[in-house]
Amino acid sequence: MKRSQFGLGFWLLLAPLLLWLVLLILLPHVDLLLISLRLRSGPGTYRFSLHHYAEFFTEPLYWRTFLRTAIMSLLATLLTLLIAFPLAYYIAKMMRGRAKQLLFLLCLIPFWVSELVRTYGWMILLRESGVVSGLLQWSGLTGAPLEMLYNDAAIMVGLVYTAMLFMVVPLITTLDSLDDSLIEAGYDLGGNGWNLLWEVVVPHAMPGIVSGCIVVFMLTLGNYLTPTLLGGKDSLWFTEQIYTQFITRFNWEQGSAFGILLLLLSSLMVWLGLRLSGQSFTQVMGR
Amino acid sequence: MPVLECASLTKRFADFTAVDNVSMAVEQGSFYSILGPSGCGKTTLMRMLAGFERQDSGNIRIEGKSMTGVAPNRRPVNMVFQHLALFPNMSVAGNIAYGLKRRNTPSAERERRVGEVLERVGLAGSGNKRIEQLSGGQQQRVAIARCLVLNPQVLLLDEPLGALDLKLREHMKIELKRLQSAFGTTFIYITHDQSEALVMSDRVAVMNHGRFEQVGSPQDLYYRPGSAFVAGFVGDNNRWQGVIEQRVGAKVRVRTEQGLPVEAQAAAGFQGGVGDAVELFVRPEAIRVQLQDGGGEAENRLQARVIEIVFDGARSRLQLRQADSAQEILVNLPHTPEFATLGPGDRLYLSWHAHQCSLFTVGAGR
Numbered sequence: 055m056k057r058s059q060f061g062l063g064f065w066l067l068l069a070p071l072l073l074w075l076v077l078l079i080l081l082p083h084v085d086l087l088l089i090s091l092r093l094r095s096g097p098g099t100y101r102f103s104l105h106h107y108a109e110f111f112t113e114p115l116y117w118r119t120f121l122r123t124a125i126m127s128l129l130a131t132l133l134t135l136l137i138a139f140p141l142a143y144y145i146a147k148m149m150r151g152r153a154k155q156l157l158f159l160l161c162l163i164p165f166w167v168s169e170l171v172r173t174y175g176w177m178i179l180l181r182e183s184g185v186v187s188g189l190l191q192w193s194g195l196t197g198a199p200l201e202m203l204y205n206d207a208a209i210m211v212g213l214v215y216t217a218m219l220f221m222v223v224p225l226i227t228t229l230d231s232l233d234d235s236l237i238e239a240g241y242d243l244g245g246n247g248w249n250l251l252w253e254v255v256v257p258h259a260m261p262g263i264v265s266g267c268i269v270v271f272m273l274t275l276g277n278y279l280t281p282t283l284l285g286g287k288d289s290l291w292f293t294e295q296i297y298t299q300f301i302t303r304f305n306w307e308q309g310s311a312f313g314i315l316l317l318l319l320s321s322l323m324v325w326l327g328l329r330l331s332g333q334s335f336t337q338v339m340g341r
Numbered sequence: 342m343p344v345l346e347c348a349s350l351t352k353r354f355a356d357f358t359a360v361d362n363v364s365m366a367v368e369q370g371s372f373y374s375i376l377g378p379s380g381c382g383k384t385t386l387m388r389m390l391a392g393f394e395r396q397d398s399g400n401i402r403i404e405g406k407s408m409t410g411v412a413p414n415r416r417p418v419n420m421v422f423q424h425l426a427l428f429p430n431m432s433v434a435g436n437i438a439y440g441l442k443r444r445n446t447p448s449a450e451r452e453r454r455v456g457e458v459l460e461r462v463g464l465a466g467s468g469n470k471r472i473e474q475l476s477g478g479q480q481q482r483v484a485i486a487r488c489l490v491l492n493p494q495v496l497l498l499d500e501p502l503g504a505l506d507l508k509l510r511e512h513m514k515i516e517l518k519r520l521q522s523a524f525g526t527t528f529i530y531i532t533h534d535q536s537e538a539l540v541m542s543d544r545v546a547v548m549n550h551g552r553f554e555q556v557g558s559p560q561d562l563y564y565r566p567g568s569a570f571v572a573g574f575v576g577d578n579n580r581w582q583g584v585i586e587q588r589v590g591a592k593v594r595v596r597t598e599q600g601l602p603v604e605a606q607a608a609a610g611f612q613g614g615v616g617d618a619v620e621l622f623v624r625p626e627a628i629r630v631q632l633q634d635g636g637g638e639a640e641n642r643l644q645a646r647v648i649e650i651v652f653d654g655a656r657s658r659l660q661l662r663q664a665d666s667a668q669e670i671l672v673n674l675p676h677t678p679e680f681a682t683l684g685p686g687d688r689l690y691l692s693w694h695a696h697q698c699s700l701f702t703v704g705a706g707r
């Protein structure tokens with residue numbers, strides 16, 4: 055007798071996942087959407103309105119911050135990829151046995167401490183009275199203390215550092231599965247390092263590259279701690295705007311609209327990334 | 342002048358010598374096989390020829406030019422990898438065009454040559470297919486075409502038939518030989534399968550523990566093995582330990598451990614004398630099997646009883662035991678009608694000539 059594939063056990067196993075999806079992902083977002091689409095018309099009464107979205111487009115501070123966050127996130131993703139790729143290639147293809155595991159572990163170590171502590175680590179290094187400034191003064195390269203915090207470069211450093219692991223892991227996994235003899239065959243047929251990289255290694259690593267980029271982009275876009283701490287007051291990160299609306303201004307409607315816009319942006323970027331690289335979502339996330 | 346020559350090539354990994362003082366000369370346009378058990382250093386030797394490993398000593402010359410310090414992408418040799426290593430993200434034509442692109446061949450000529458080589462390997466019209474759409478044998482031919490389109494001086498092939506099933510392997514043996522003579526390219530072919538080496542090669546080098554044991558034509562290896570290892574590795578053999586009882590010139594009488602006296606003929610250079618321990622080889626297919634004593638001038642004539650019939654179609658074997666000495670002997674089962682009713686316990690008359698035995702002193706090799 056053929057039993058149904060979707061028996062009781064299947065549903066029992068699926069239940070926690072479904073609960074999680076519905077309660078923590080779906081419901082809040084539906085609620086967020088509903089809140090963002092209403093306008094207070096009197097005490098305790100609301101009506102449907104696109105006012106908060108219109109607000110976003112008419113107030114330059116809002117959409118400029120939004121754009122800036124998107125561009126900085128893209129840049130951070132790109133930088134992370136550029137730094138992580140050679141690193142992952144080195145670990146996956148050049149190292150063998152114990153040395154490989156050790157290097158892989160070394161990549162993980164910074165993530166044993168919380169993001170807050172890690173970010174404070176950067177602050178200790180970069181602030182006016184910090185380690186780097188001290189070293190520069192000691193070596194005589196600068197006369198006065200140097201402030202390296204509270205600028206875009208500091209934000210970028212922190213973002214790339216925070217995101218690195220999420221790029222390195224999928225890259226190592228895909229590069230590990232690349233057969234060495236493909237690279238050797240390329241050399242044997244007259245190829246050199248550069249065109250092998252583009253014609254053999256990158257196409258093979260594409261699912262890892264795309265999945266790493268998607269994760270890093272989403273994490274960076276939604277990061278609050280790093281831009282605020284390293285960028286200071288004028289970091290102009292969009293999550294800060296959301297925070298301000300919800301907590302400082304108590305304008306939940308505006309904050310919700312911003313949240314929905316951020317969600318739309320990250321969905322759009324994921325879709326674009328998949329389209330441009332010709333990958334499918336299941337293929338990429340299966341890595 | 343040989344197209345490829347190497348002299349005293351040696352490669353060590355830590356304190357393990359994978360290739361030990363190998364010298365070889367490969368003639369232009371020939372099919373040269375390197376035959377040896379797995380782990381004997383064949384791949385390492387080939388990787389040195391291709392330039393992926395650097396030899397610890399010795400040198401390689403291709404067309405008289407030393408290859409020391411020449412990178413793999415600058416050597417006039419190409420390699421077909423054990424698992425083919427076709428680029429999965431490129432089409433069949435893309436794979437074949439890869440090498441031509443690296444040489445900046447103009448696209449019109451590139452297309453023409455890709456089409457040409459595809460036709461010659463019997464894959465005309467498959468250029469736009471994806472690699473995984475092809476069967477194992479077709480992928481094999483793409484891997485070879487990808488190299489041959491570059492007109493290499495030497496094509497290196499590392500056990501290319503290893504991954505194929507038996508029937509296809511039999512077919513590809515003939516196919517490869519045909520391709521080699523059609524293109525006239527020098528092939529250096531690595532295998533652990535003696536049948537592949539015997540069927541295709543002009544010359545075969547038998548390799549063991551990083552050394553060449555013997556280099557010769559397939560017939561040389563089969564009829565005149567140069568060492569006990571070659572006699573045991575190439576083809577099947579009865580392998581008997583024994584002691585020399587008598588020697589007059591080339592005529593040697595050996596008594597096996599089981600006590601069977603065998604007349605053998607020593608090869609030129611055989612050093613053994615009376616009392617020396619030897620290994621004696623007689624091929625099962627070299628022994629004449631008869632139901633009645635047929636006489637004849639063969640030096641070795643004896644009677645034996647059937648212990649077991651090992652049925653394997655055309656390659657069926659009879660396990661026999663000689664009456665006096667209890668020496669076990671393996672012979673081929675003749676498929677003629679008079680043997681059809683043969684069963685265990687039946688008596689058979691065996692005979693073979695002294696020159697059909699191979700004789701090697703134990704320990705000294707020859």
Ligand SMILES: Nc1ncnc2c1ncn2[C@@H]1O[C@H](COP(=O)(O)OP(=O)(O)O)[C@@H](O)[C@H]1O
Binds near residue numbers: 380382
């Ligand atoms: N990179 C390497 N490092 C250490 N040992 C190796 C390496 N490559 C091969 N060997 C050793 O050298 C021997 C010969 O290997 P190989 O040339 O692959 O043999 P074959 O191709 O005849 O099976 C094997 O014992 C193998 O373990």
Ligand SMILES: [Mg+2]
Binds near residue numbers: 383384500
């Ligand atoms: Mg091998």
